[in-house]
Amino acid sequence: MNRPIRNVAVAAIVMVIALLANATWIQVFRAEDLRDDTRNTRVQLDEYSRQRGVIVASDGTVLAESVPTDNKFKYLRQYPASGNPKAFAPITGFFARYQSDPRGLEVAENSVLNGNDDRLFTQRFMDMFSGRDPRGGNVVTTIDPKLQRVAYRELVNSDCDGPCRGAVVALEPSSGKILALASTPSYDPNTLATQDFTKAAAAWKAINAVDDVHSPLINRAIGSLYPPGSTFKVISTATALSSGLNADTRLTAASRWTLPGSDATLSNDSGSTCPDSTGGTVSLTQAFQYSCNTAFAQLLTQKVPGDKVSQFKSTASDFGIGDDTADIPLDVSESSVGDIGDDLAALGQSAIGQRDVRLTVLQNAMIAATVANGGVRMQPYLVDKLQTADLRTIATTAPTTLNRPLTAAEATTITDMMIKSEQHTRGAQSGIASKTGTAEHSDQAEGGETPYAWYIAFSPSSNSRIAVAVMVENGAQGQNAYGGVVAAPIGRAVMNAYTGGAR
Template sequence: MNTPIRRLGVVISVMFLSLLISTTWVQFVSAGSLNAQPTNSRTLYKEYGADRGPIKVDGQAVAESKQVKDEYKYLRTYPGGALYAPVTGFYSITYGTTGLEATENSLLSGTADQLFYRRLSDLLTGREPSGATVELTLNAKAQKAAWNALGNRKGAVVALDPKTGAVLAMVSRPSYDPDRLASHDGAAVKKARTSLLEDSSDPLINRAIGGDLYAPGSTFKLVVAAAALENGYSVDSQLDGPASLDLPQTTKNLSNDEPGNCGPGDKVSLADALKISCNTAFAKLGMDLGASTVRGEAEKFGFGQKLSVPLAVTPSSFPAELNEPQLAQSSIGQYDVRVTPLQVAMISAAIANDGVLMRPNLISKVLTSDAKVVEQPSPERLNQVFSSSVANDLTSMMELVVQSGTGTRAQISGVDVAGKTGTAQHPGQSPDAWFTSFAPANDPEVAVAVVVENGGGLGDAAYGGTLAAPIAKQVMEAVMDR
């Protein structure tokens, strides 16, 4: 009789032990992976039911959470709309996070290590937990001016504070309405995202820092000019500037945008070559300097470097292997040279800041919900690109561009502006129009880069000086309160 009872006891003990092990495994060992399951509705409700901190520009929320009467409690909304969407990104229960919503997620959600004591205080006092406020460096007036000036044309605008690296404007068009992706209506969100993905104009791409990068056109001549000034040339050095440059190793020649040579006797000074944007002079100069010298100068400006602002920036590039004709084309910003508008703004910013390139940054400070500072990034030097004397020479040359060269439409009454135009050619397409500048030239407050894709509707008549320069002017005026 005792034997069957003992056997039953063993079976029951094994069952209890199995139950204990299984529950322990679920509650402790597998808890993390189970919580991370995208289908775990309880986790979703917990995450999206939190009071997420706002993203602000000049004290006004461009992204914020509002209480709603559904299972998620809070809905992410975007008062900044399409104007700020490429920067803020979106926060979606269906597709996750993008933009600053992704890079600053731990701060906005309140889970960052920096907010530990705040979370502990909330727990002890019974306060409702809330995320941190992320304040941006963007200047609302400059952002709006860039958006309006670019209009319905494809392209991007970036403005920087040359002395600190603060991003004052970052506009990419076309853009999108992030509210459509933050909705709690899953079917509507999927439909909106599908529509955006199928849109050939790629509205989800932040053209200012990524996507298919641009050929910089003649704005790259600033890099070649800097290399020349660092290698024995002066603003008065005479360059070869014929109407057509005979390229070695090929039967094709390189010509200027405007027919004819760039100066008497096919000669032109470095300063005048930049002022009138002489292709043949800079192509020949690039070949004389050599590929390694030009590439090295580009790298000092940040080419090839991975940057986080904290949005990830696609590195700009200068080709690794070049023959002489390819080097000539690259020296005028063509062939396989590729840049972001942010990179072009960084070129002007370094010149404006006595040759010192500051690290670009979008975050001004991070605050708790009761306005205590959690983070406040300090300006950070990225590189000493060249000496202040080289910067002064480049500034004087760029001033000539705006005073009497190809960039006169960027002139601002009572303010000295330094700038450079660019018109980047594409086979079978209208050119991209570029302009980069800074102002005031003697004590810069803002450096700008503007690109308008495919001629902005003007076709082959589009030039950087006519199309992009007026946009840059309006952004500079907005920053300077002109």
């Protein structure tokens, strides 16, 4: 072979190899990115031509469904108005051109809903064999639709400075089932799922024009972290009990207390002395029911024996703070006690749920549920089961025990304290064990901020059916937006809607 022919042959081989390499790169390594690109109209047509599976509540109420159309897209995703789509949007998310962000079950369970999940192979084969349009699988949630509507309604109608920003989570303590997961403000997913893409783009632009503080796309139940304030005294009390202290341990009743190794001080609410003191001290039970900050700072920094910081962090970890076990399967932000180091002053501030302690509303609901469940912590979950289009079950979520942060006796002790705490809360109701929290969250030099209002509670019976956590960011009372004033009425309304208690 002469040189010119050899050069042409080599060039041809190189080009063939380059062509194969490029095809391999696109079809193997870039396939997912190209498929998910919102500009890929072929993928859009393919997705909309499928009868996507339904998302339903625990009683079968349809939260999301695909309905036939007479256009090229074949199916339109809808979120039934009878189910109040805004109430359920934090759970369902939305299926639309603008679905790149991981929000809701539409994204978390996308492979099941669109029919691509390997567990739906038999269904895909039968649909192809019968000539039927491809169908997706169904997602059955643990959500109680009545409870979800009540939680959303109570949040929306709460007394807030402007539209309420907050969240409610309700759990079944014995199983970990999520009964309600509400967040406000919310949005109507139908405005994004419409096939009038001009209107959908306008709705998307309007939603994203809202700043990060007020955005309705924020799922405040699982995606935002807040200082828990005095609700975190449940963890501090658990630390004390596990270290050998008891409900009668005597603590300072002083209105103000200097933190160890620091010039900083902590004070009780309104600078008052802890009520019912004897000789300048109160019991741990009294300190809990009256939520006395100075007593809890002393409890953790002086009374707990041994390595106080390690014990505090270990107890918090046992309750799930700082781990990733809260995948439900939606992404949940990781709660944390922050970096305390060996600083006892920082420990004292953390003991009352301030400084760098940050929790999701779901995490605080898990804390209440663990106490309600006799000290046993369950894995929370939102999806009860997955089904084929013909309702054959392909996966079921079984209740999973994670660990036991409290002994049964310790759980009973904290329950008794929470019952007393409820009775010292405005609007107290019998049959409830609770703890309120009013959390500062900024360093305003002149004060005046509206605190985060918290309420965690459960029904203290032999068969505790529900535990709740409520958080409201912007109560209308300003500095006086206490947890017992703003959040407690919401939590009680949700519990009563479930248990049939007082209205």
